[in-house]
């Protein structure tokens with residue numbers, strides 16, 4: 100097994116992390132909360148098991164916003180840099196199976212242009228009208244059962 104390490108950081112570079120192993124999946128989320136958190140038109144995340152993610156510097160300045168959408172059993176814990184505000188990763192609670200997973204923001208990964216491709220799109224019902232669906236993704240109107248992410 101190759102153990103390729105992906106490194107990433109927030110924009111001020113006080114927080115650095117390492118990812119080992121391949122992601123479970125790469126997700127584009129079009130939901131309103133992800134849009135607000137990124138300040139952009141969708142969020143791009145990779146899902147990993149927690150053991151494959153390690154904060155190497157700056158853990159002490161991470162802050163967490165607990166995002167509980169109305170009517171949802173799931174709380175998304177959005178971990179961000181308190182210095183520069185970059186969203187770094189999310190964990191979630193309240194959904195069985197979510198305990199061992201996290202999602203890491205694709206935009207904070209130090210990758211080449213070709214290195215990241217989405218495999219799933221969720222909350223497509225909320226996709227901004229100017230955005231075309233991406234080629235080669237599994238598309239879901241909302242969050243599919245069994246996929247715990249945001």
Ligand SMILES: [Zn+2]
Pocket residue numbers: 109110111112113114180181182183184185
């Ligand atoms: Zn930062």
Ligand SMILES: [Zn+2]
Pocket residue numbers: 128129130131132133134142222249
């Ligand atoms: Zn979302």
